[in-house]
Amino acid sequence: MTKMVGSSVKRKEDARLLTGNGNFADDITLPGMLHASVVRSSSAHAKIKSIKVEEALNHPGVVAVYTGKDLEGKIGPIPTSWYVPGCNLKEPPQYPLAIDHVRYVGDGVALVIAEDRYTVKDAAELIEVEYEDLPAVVNQKEAMEEGAPLLHEDIENNIALNWKAGEIPEGIMENAEVVVKESFYVQRVFPSPLETRAAIGQYNPGSGELTLWCSSQNPHIHRMVLSEVLGISEAKFQVIAPDMGGGFGGKIGVYPDEALIGYAARDLERPVKWIEERSEHYVAANAGRDEYIDVELAGKKDGTLEAIRVKNTANLGAYLSTMGAGVSTIDFGMMVTGSYDIPYAESETFGVYTNTTPTDAYRGAGKPESTYQIERIIDLFAREIKMDPVELRRKNFIKKEAFPYQNAHGLVYDSGDYEKPLNKALEAINYEELRREQEKKRKEGKLIGIGFSTYVEMCGFGPSEVVGAVGFQGGTWENSTVRVHPSGKVTVFCGTSPHGQGHDTTFSQVVADKLGIPIEDIEFVFSDTKSVSMGWGTYGSRSTAVGGAAVSFASDRVVEKAKKIAAHELEVSENDIEFENGKFQVKGVPGKERTFQDIAHSANMAWNLPEGMEPSLEAQYFFKPENFVFPFGTHVAVVEIDKDTGEIDLQRYVSVDDVGTVINPLTAEGQVHGGIAQGVGQALWEGAVYNKNGQLVSGTLMDYTLPKARFFPHIESDFTETPSPVNPLGAKGVGEVGTTASIACAMNAVVDALSVYGITDLEMPLTPEKIWKTVQEKEGNQ
Amino acid sequence: MIPVTFDYVRAKNVDQAIQQLKDSKGEGKILAGGHSLLPLMKMRLTEPQMLIDITGIDALKEVKKDGDRLIVGALNTHREVSIHPEIKEHIPLVAETARQIGDIQIRNKGTIGGNIAHADSAADLPAAAFVLNAEVLITNEFGEQSMDIDSFIIGPLITMMPEDSIVTGISFEIPPAHTESTYLKYFHPASGYPVVGVAVVAGTDSNGVIDYVRVGITGAGDVAFRATSVEEALIGKTPSEAVIKAASKSAAEDGEMGSDLFASEEYRENLCKVYTERALTSVLL
Incomplete structure (x- = not known):
């Protein structure tokens, strides 16, 4: 039997999803179902003087209207789930509707419920809210200044947190031969899943049970948090994430809207459905990034790096989102040294409230930003000491022999061989020849740039003790049950919650190898709190490294028990049985065997089990990893800039990633490609823009540029495999590497192209006009 | 993104559609491809009470030659326009433009008549329509009439369309046989609309002197325009890099530049020049 792990198995779920047979939230229709619409503030900062709801209430088909005042005392504020310690964190209450x-x-200002989706929208327009506008502040640096408008009366200077890690001993920075400084802005972007958010609530007044279908990356976290908000026992509250059109971090958060739908369904004793509109999504769903990052990198003229000092001023938006405090502190700050052996590091973060939509995790969550600053500043350092950027990177790489390696902030990187993907990438682009070509073209007046990003990132969340110590309100271990039916077909229950990643396929490959059965015989249950006892969901590239590991261990337990039954039936000792290709065979006696299906039947019938053995064939495993995992790699981008228009032609993009053992090269490559699109998207095209009054001016897809397939060359992706010792699969994470690496990579390429003008930085996104103006200015000066 | 309630009827022929428009007392809208209308309705920027679906009227799909003009029926989709043999033969500029509109789904649904009737001045077609002296064919209860494109479109989303009328076709002038044409477009990366789109038809006489040149520019401002200054600078000259470069410098002079999040007036002005120069170069050199 061919080994499944490592082969490019086509996605099992695609036929169903591509033929319209998926079951997305909007496909769910329940008898007597009502529809909800949330009336949202049109003002960025205001006191509510009055809300007139009568006209909406009198509109035919309207069932209920709720305002913040109506809900006071009935439904709690939405708490954050990440209380980062030691940073003087201030969490203002976020009520499901503003009071x-x-x-x-x-x-959210009011919730309208009506018989159908059209009526509810008509009625929502009839609600009149009178605002008394207050001064607004949208930029975090301005929000910190004395005299800036205060969002929350008792939070001074709008500062939500001030976090610090590490200390550079005195004299190191001051006496360094070379110190390179730069300030970067990693702009606000939208995760933009194809499916917007959604929630459907159904309450059973007889049993008191509430069911919430919710487009969530982590239904168990939703159940845990919302049971508290709604005041309902977890035992009477089921959260189900149906098929989802992506999340990218934007559906980790527990949102006011989801609490409102649960509340209304219970209050009205009728099912209530809410599907977020696309234009609503951009103002109401959490955004990503929005961080000013000041960096100082110190070292010697020979390229030895000695210390890095980083300050991040992060825009948290108006309230503290589910993971809002952790992204710009722990996720960002602990990784500032990147893939380099830099002995000293100092990280500081200010988290600031502003009159903008809250920010939260977005693909990579802190790590793309951290990678951005180190990968950008190392290029500038190389330029300062006139060293090739590749040579400087190589010189400072953490050496293969140094793993497990403890970085300056105390994180222990599990395994690595950073030269391997670098060498493979250099070979793929024929680096020396490419530089010669660049020189030649520069002489012809052309602007050619080559950019690198030799990143490492932290994922596979994570060791419970560590996440607990940094204040995360979750366990981040994983759970899997492998249930073998009498026929030998298998159902696997998992606590991770896929929403596009393809875990039906990749986890099947793991189980198929373990149990020796075809992947067609394996079905999965994810994303349902009633079927899956517990789990922590899908984010932080944790599903395979933690969830996949639980699946692997649970499968082992099944085999262990099955082996005992086989030995009993074949009347030999367990040691005489070997299990291969789905057969339990007596060693050295061909033909004396039982198939996996035979044993599945025996175990379920229990007609003849070993003495004292429990019937059935089912095993559960709770896997608590001892560490995070740290994938790494090298990305290279080649660009040419059109001087006349400033347009950037992304000519080549090469990625060589090491995500440990690759379960499925096809889906892994898909993850890398998507990640690169979102990272390059941030560098070149995407950018959420507010005006001074706090109005979002990039609120539609006519203005906000999502990258399209035609913007990209064929992405040349490859892998190296350095297994992780943290889990039995040797797998790291692949979901976020593309984004983590590629923002810096694309920027470095463009800055390299413009280095002929002495340019060291430009603000993202690199719109053609920005480039054109820069070129005009510099050419004019020459 | 949810429209208000509306009624929907299908029209069997043009007369019936006109009657249905009249019956709606100004509250009706013609539905063809729906690719301009439906987004506006979903955003509640327009709230018609009645949609009159004309997609079943086969007569509006006709393409026919009429002297030195080619008449393209209003219901031809952008895709159909881009591959139609007669359109490709006589007015290849229109086919080339249609091929660059939006994306595949839009081209498969959106129609040439709808595009012009909607008068989105940032759209692609107006550039070709301006250089080919297009006339909009309009029918109402009083009969048929035609209107020059520049008197039909008077502002963004504003036309001189008489009440209770429908656009039945667009008539394009067939340019002289010795000319060549192109449409060069700078795509807005988000919307796919042209930030600047330049349509050129030009040719030289037997002495190699430019005897015919028309330049139309769309997307750069509120309305498309003919870059007559460029045309005047070229006519009677022998084409060369220098001649084209010099003429293209005035590409933005005959129109007003707009500005948005993506591109300022100054940048659009530059794009007009660069894209005009490139379009002229590809046709004349």
């Missing part, structure tokens, strides 16, 4: 004060355009 008398709105703080961003999109803040």
Whole structure:
């Protein structure tokens, strides 16, 4: 039997999804179902003077209207789930509907419920809210200044947190031969899943049970948090994430809207459905990034790096989102040294409230930003000391022999061989020849740039003790049950919650190898709190490294028990049985065997089991990893800039990633490609823009540029495999590497092209106009 | 993204559609491809009470030659326009433009008549329509009439369309046989609309002197325009890099530049020049 792990198995779920047979939230229709619409603040900062609901209430088909005042005392504020310690964290209450004060355009003001989706929208327009506008502040640096408008009266200077890690001993920076400084802005972007958010609530007044279908990356976290908000026992509350059109971090958060739908379904004793509109999504769903990053990198003229000092000023938006405090602190700050052996590091973060939609995790969550600053500043350092950027990177790489390696902030990188993907990437682009070509073209007046990103990132969340110590309100271990039916067909229950990643396929490959059965015989149950006892969901590239490991261990337990039954039936000792290709065979006696299916039947019938053995064939495993995993790699981009228009032609993009053992090269490559699109998207095209009054001016897809397939050359992706010792699969994470690496990579390429003008930085996104103006200015000066 | 309630009827022929428009008392809208209308309705920027679906009227799909003009029926989709043999033969500029509109789904649904009637001045077609002296064919209860494109489109989304009328076709002038044409477009990366789109038809006489040149520019401002200054600078000259470069410098002079999040007036002005120069170069050199 061919080994499944490592082969490019086509996605099992695609036929169903591509033929319209998926079951997305919007496909769910329940008898008597009502529809909801949230009236949202049109003002970025205001006191609510009055809300007139009568006209909406009198509109035919309207069943209920709720305002913040109506819900006071009935439904709690939405808490954050990440209380980062030691940073003086201030969490203002976020009520499901604003009571008398709105703080961003999109803040919920009223909930309207009606018989159908059209009526509810008509009625929502009839609600009149009178605002008394207050001064707004949208930029985090301005929000910190004395005299800036305060969002929350008792939070001084709008500062939500001030976090620090590490200390550079005195004299190191001051006496360094070379110190390179730069300030970067990693702009606000939208995760933009194809499916917007959604929630459907159904309450059973007889049993008191509430069911919430919710487009969530982590239904168990939703159940845990919302049971508290709604005041309902977890035992009477089922959260189900149906098929989802992506999340990218934007569906980790527990949102006010989801609490409202659960509340309304219970209050009205009828099912209630809410599907977020696309234009609503951009003001009401959490955004990503929005961080000013100041960096100082110190070292010697020979290229030895000695210390790095980083300050991040992060825009948290108007309230503290589910993971809002952790992204710009722990996720960002602990990784500032990147893939380099830099002995000293100092990280500081200010998290600031502003009159904007809250920010939260977005693909990579802190790590793309951290990679951005180190990969950008190392290029500038190389330029300063006139060293090739590849040579400087290689010189400072953490050496293969140094793993497990403890970085300056104390994180222990599990395994690595950073030269391997670098060498493979250099070979793929024929580096020396490419530089010669660049020189030649430069002489012809052309602007050619080559950019690198030799990143490492932290994922596979994570060791429970560590995440607990940094204040995360979750366990981040994983759970899997492998249930073998009498026929030998298998159902696997998992606590991770796929929403596009293809775990039906990749986890099947793991189980198929373990149990020796075809992948067609394996079905999965994810994303349902009633079927899956517990789990922590899908984010932080954790599903395979943690969830996949639980699946692997649970499968082992099944085999262990099955082996005992086989030995009993074949009347030999367990040691005489070997299990291969789905057969339990007596060693050295061909033909004396039982198939996996035979044993599945025996175990379930229990007619003849070993003495004292429990019937059935089913095993559960709770896997608590001892560490995070740290994938790494090298990305290279080649660009040419059109001087006349400033247009950037991305000519080549090469990625060589090491994500440990690759379960499925095809889906892994898909993950890398998507990640690169989102990272390059941030560098070149995407950018959420607010005006001074806090109005979002990039609120539609006519203005906000999502990258399209035709913007990219064929992405040349490859892998090296350095297994992780943290889990039995040797797998790291692949979901976020593309984004983590590629923002810096694309920027480095463009800055390299413009280095002929002495350019060291430009603000993202690199719109053609920005480039054109720069070229005009510099050419004019020459 | 949810429209208000509306009624829907299908029209069997043009007369019936006109009657249905009249019956709606100004509250009806013609539905063809729906690719301009439906987004506006979903955003509640327009709230018609009645949609009159004309997609079943086969007569509006006709393409026919009429002297020195080619008449393209209003219901031809952008895709159909881009591959139609007669359109490709006589007015290849229109086929080339249609091929660059939006994306595949839009081209498969959106129609040439709808595009012009909607008068989105940032759209692709107006550039070709301006250089080919297009006339919009309009029918109402009083009969048929035609209107020059520049008197039909008077502003963004504003036309001189008489009440209770429908656009039945667009008539394009067939340019002289010795000319060549191109449409060069700078795509807005988000919307796919032209930030600047330049349509050129030009040719030289037997002495190699430019005897015919028309330049139309769309997307750069509120309305498309003919870059007559460029045309004047070229006519009677022998084409060369220098001649084209010099003429293209005035590409933005005959229109007003717009500005948005993506491109300022100054940048659009530059794009007009660069894209005009490139379009002229590809046709004349």
